[in-house]
Amino acid sequence: MKEFEIAFPLQHDPSEAELRQAAGRALGVKPERVSGVRIVRRSLDARGDIVYRYRVQAAAQGESLDEYTVPQYRDVRDAEPVIVVGSGPAGMFAALRLLMEGRRPIVLERGKDVHARKADVAALNRQQSVDPDSNYCFGEGGAGTFSDGKLYTRSNKRGDLREVLSQLVAFGASASILVDAHPHIGSDNLPRIVERIRNCITEHGGEYHFSEKMTDLVPFSDGMHKGWKVICEGGAVYEARWVILATGHSSHEVYRLFGEKRWPLEAKGFALGVRAEHPQTLINRIQYHGKFQPGMPPAEYSLVEQVDGRGVFSFCMCPGGILVPSVTGPGEVVLNGMSNSMRNSPWANAGIVCAVNPGDVPGFERYGVFSLLEFQSSVEKAMYGFSGSLRAPAQRLVDFCRNKDSQGLPRSSYQPGTVNAPLYELLPSPVYERLRVAFAAFDRKMRGYYTNDALVLGTESRTSSPVRIPRDPETMCVCGLEGLYPCGEGAGYAGGIVSSAMDGILVAAAASAR
Ligand SMILES: Cc1cc2nc3c(=O)[nH]c(=O)nc-3n(C[C@H](O)[C@H](O)[C@H](O)COP(=O)(O)OP(=O)(O)OC[C@H]3O[C@@H](n4cnc5c(N)ncnc54)[C@H](O)[C@@H]3O)c2cc1C
Structure with a gap:
């Protein structure tokens, strides 16, 4: 397999035949002997003549391209639950990873579903009425839903970026995000994607609960079982051995809760x-x-x-x-x-x-x-x-x-x-x-x-969290609090849609491994 670069004018989308010709030249074979060709990156270059530069992967006969397929979600109806507090990028992608691992995500979200949320966001702009649970930061999809939808993290250090981008494409984002140097989704598309993610989770046996704001977290141990009770504003209590906290950087009550309990914070x-x-x-x-x-x-x-x-x-x-x-x-x-x-x-x-x-x-x-x-x-x-x-x-x-x-x-x-x-x-x-x-x-x-x-x-002022919930680097739990996994922007380990999603995946994998 070989990677090479080729440029085309702005208005010209390269055809399969043109790419095969170029691939043949790069591999030193005839175009018919090219077994696969794929654009892996596209960037605009306006320094001289305006062109799109394409990075292309090509394979000759007997070789194959470096393909990525989204892992399968499992039916988790009878599986052990993991509570995910918050349905922003970190919470959603943690829940999707739990499905892949065969765990049952129970997502608790203080805000409303994405459609109801749209009306609250409109009222915020027009009537200046602030709903503290349903706004640009809170509600289904988190702060990433009515956003610019830039997906600029190109670092794979925190995990596999393709796991995030490929799933976004599977849920309806344009495939161009897989190759664009500056991928972008846009707020007209994000709500539909967020809804499809929720449907996927519930269809595979996970649960979503809206208007369910976590107000307390209590560890329990009854000799046989150890875990956490998540107590919500209306009095509902959810129990699981593992809790993923993905509440974002604007949920100050969560930091206050940690402060009151004298749990680790920095x-x-x-x-x-x-x-x-x-x-x-x-x-x-x-x-x-x-x-x-x-x-x-x-x-x-x-x-x-x-x-x-x-x-x-x-x-x-x-x-x-x-x-x-x-x-x-x-x-x-x-x-x-x-x-x-x-x-x-x-x-x-x-x-x-x-x-x-x-x-x-x-x-x-x-x-x-x-x-x-x-x-x-x-x-x-x-x-x-x-x-x-x-x-x-x-x-x-x-x-x-x-x-x-x-x-x-x-x-x-x-x-x-x-x-x-x-x-x-x-x-x-x-x-x-x-x-x-x-x-x-x-x-x-x-x-x-x-x-x-x-x-x-x-x-x-809300560029990132001014507080961190420190994690044990080995278990990914809050230091000294087994089974409690803070993640995403609120935990202070990520900033932006993609890095928060990748951090959610990281803790979901860690929780599943235990
Ligand atoms: C207007 C705007 C535009 C943005 N544009 C971009 C962009 O273009 N690109 C980019 O990368 N980033 C952007 N961001 C930042 C990005 O949205 C965040 O970095 C990302 O959403 C953080 O993900 P998260 O899952 O960690 O937290 P959040 O997205 O904040 O999600 C936290 C979720 O937890 C819920 N929650 C909070 N407390 C509780 C509780 N006690 N109980 C139950 N649920 C709770 C919230 O309602 C929310 O849904 C933007 C942010 C905003 C506000």
């Missing part, structure tokens, strides 16, 4: 800042050097700058996307970005955030392990304190960096609206000072980025 660095929103046409012009043409994907960017010992970087960039209120409770303003599969809004947004480490938050030390959590929450509340609603305090970018109030604001995709605000005063000063330096420096990398046509909005 403060963990995270990042906080603003969302920057530019016209997409401007980003296209900068990134494609004025060569943007129909058929090309809206341009992305990724920026990083070290300022005074801390990284300032772009986070979760959404080309052709919109800004959404990703709050989980009243009295806070938090922003994130999402897009549909076409990525066709006129805006490009990204979090521009500054790393905050434990020890960086004077005045919050008294909260111990929760110091960064309290710091994060204080900034979200300060934003709400200024606007008195979900409207986002906002400024023009250059004004923000120059400590200057803006005269009028450009239009924004953020549906709850913006309010002209001295954002430079609302952000903690060590974060603000670094952001202003970084924004100016970004203009050296992307000429034209630093412009008053762009808007900065507060705040982007």
Whole structure:
């Protein structure tokens, strides 16, 4: 088998015959002696003539391609249960792996099913009514459902990326995610995929329980059996030997529960800042050097700058996307970005955030392990304190960096609206000072980025968990708590859809092996 690269013009999808010809040349055989050919990666190259570069695998007769097939799900009706708390990427993919291993997943989800959730998300945008159990972070599919749906983790260190991507394709995602350098699903497709995952789990004998919020976790041992009782808000109790905790980074009650029980927790660095929103046409012009043409994907960017010992970087960039209120409770303003599969809004947004480490938050030390959590929450509340609603305090970018109030604001995709605000005063000063330096420096990398046509909005604060639930690296359980498996973004071991899904798979495999 051999891998080779070939380029084709933007509008030209290579045919099987063209690929076989190229494969024959690469293998040194006639095209008829090529037994298999497959594209494994596709990336846009706009440095010279605009082309798609394809990485292709080819096999000659007598050889075979490196194929991956999704392992089979087993019927688990009579199998031993494993409770999975949370149905985000970590919980869903943990549950799917449990099916493969012959365990019966019982999924408990505080929010609603994905269809009911859609209505709550719409009400959040239009009426600013926050349901603390059903919003952009909570509900079926977790924070990944109404998101940008970027699947950018290319690292296989945490597990087999193909297990995640191939299943997403089997549940309805475009097969292009298997090869695209920057795979993306989009919020118009994600709810359908999430629903199919649930159907697969229940059809094989697993269970899903919505509006079932875990409020307590109690270990039990009756001589014969050892395990966990999961107690839910309405009084329901579920029991199993193994519990996978996949509750995400916004479920602060879970951290508080651990704190009350004096179970292991660590403060963990995270990042906080603003969302920057530019016209997409401007980003296209900068990134494609004025060569943007129909058929090309809206341009992305990724920026990083070290300022005074801390990284300032772009986070979760959404080309052709919109800004959404990703709050989980009243009295806070938090922003994130999402897009549909076409990525066709006129805006490009990204979090521009500054790393905050434990020890960086004077005045919050008294909260111990929760110091960064309290710091994060204080900034979200300060934003709400200024606007008195979900409207986002906002400024023009250059004004923000120059400590200057803006005269009028450009239009924004953020549906709850913006309010002209001295954002430079609302952000903690060590974060603000670094952001202003970084924004100016970004203009050296992307000429034209630093412009008053762009808007900065507060705040982007839920970049990752500010707390970690430490795991025993061998058992994957909470240190000292056998049978309790924290995973995903909430445990502090993952960030993003794919890495959370891979972490869910990792703990499901560990639980099944015991
Ligand atoms: C608007 C937005 C856009 C995003 N865009 C992208 C993107 O494009 N690409 C990307 O990689 N990442 C993106 N992310 C981040 C990504 O969604 C998360 O990293 C990922 O969803 C984390 O997965 P998880 O399963 O660990 O946790 P979550 O997805 O947060 O899921 C946790 C689940 O647990 C449930 N839960 C919480 N507490 C309880 C409880 N006590 N009892 C029962 N259930 C509970 C929640 O309701 C939720 O469904 C985005 C996030 C948001 C908010």
